[in-house]
Amino acid sequence: MHKNPSEINTFLTQQRYLKMIEEVQDYAIILLDKDGIIQNWNKGAEKIKGYTEKEALGQSFRIFYRIEDRETFLPQRLITEAATSGRAAHEGWRMRKDGTTFWGNVVITALHDEDNNVIGFTKVTRDLTERKIAEDQKERDAKSIAQQNRQLEEFAYITSHDLQEPIRKIQTFINLIQRDIDNRKNLETYLPKISASANRMVALIKDVLNFSRLSQMHEQFLAVPLDDILKDVITDFDLLIAETAATITVSPLPVVNGIPVQLIQLFSNLISNALKFNTGKPVISITAEPVTDTFSTTLSENAAQYYSIKIKDNGIGFNQEYADQAFQPFRRLTTAFTGTGIGLALCRRIADNHKGSISVESVPDKGTEFTLLLPGYAGKTII
């Protein structure tokens, strides 16, 4: 049954229209005056933003913005854009009354009087937090797949080269022995080499396994006092420290949010390197300080306090232009010392697993300084 609109009292229509807006629950629809003061409130606004009509009326719409967005004048910029171009749209984090945030899709539209002066604004906000979370998850999944592909690529390379090399050598030595099987001197030369190649193969396979296990582990993050970790690691190296007459100084270290076995491996590799790549008496220092710049917040959305931990030695060092290579699996910076070239690749992966990072600065014959960024323990676990 249709009624001719003209039959309906205009006043009644306006009443119903206002009622409709008031009752809409999925959209916050707000009327602002030209300075951004809230004039009108609906159910959706209360549901999304958490303020009652009484609390909201007369306030500036800036209260919906996070402190950092207020500091960069985001609300003012949006309202100015709406005033000049008629409309401003924006997606971003907004703040509820209780301080929690939601991902808002906002459209601010300017209202004009008959002389085209701006008299106020309508502001329509939708809560798209769930969509945002899903999108972020998708992005993280894509990144994770890309990372796994990279790791597979690394493994393809490793099997194509590093794992074949000791076997090829063993075969070659056997060939050389067979050519002149009665030559005892040949045997004495080549048999130890065969044994060395086999040992190298075993070391490589162990390291490849260690490396691949790291990406499979779903271990619990705990509050890990790095002081304890360092104490254990240094005890393990007691003998080598005595042999090399090394000194290791450790200043007080933070409690980080981490996986103990991985952190032991991380520091063990770094200290082992610092002891190994040195032709004199190693002097190693480990220091930590909280990170104050904004860099740490780019590493983790939950903005944990990050710590910068420096491991400095006076060893042989290397040319800084090879710093990136140092962290790639099976890339070794020297053949003058034994090793499989996987230690620092493991360190990098462990740092990644902890939503941290590792970097290095080195000067040949002066020494090397590794910098770890790790999240402090904040009473909750990072997923």
Place this chain on the structure above:
Amino acid sequence: MQPINCLLIDDDEDDRDFFAIVLDGCGQPYNLIAASSGANGLGLLKSADSVPDYIFLDLNMPLLSGKECLERIRKMVHLQQVPVIIYSTSSYFKDIEDTRQLGATFFLTKSADIDTLSRILCDIFNGEQLPFVLS
């Protein structure tokens, strides 16, 4: 017969020894200079009056990799015509493609079969028509 001048750039001591045995198997007179790193190899190649007849280049080396060496060799005017033979454990397709792009002459995969390697080197020295990938 003029001896063939070869430069081998390979960080692996065993492989440098093997290569001399392979060259012996060719039965042609040769001079072999071996460099244990990319930087050493490039240092030997700097001067225009010490141009080898052939350069054999390992790929997987610390610091300066074989690919980087190849790139730098091909940029040196006096070396542009010198055959550069990649001599590597790798038979990884990406290494083969990359080195072809960078101007390698052949890609020789290191093998345990010394006699076959000697024969291939002979073919290279005799200027036989050969495919890019040799093994």
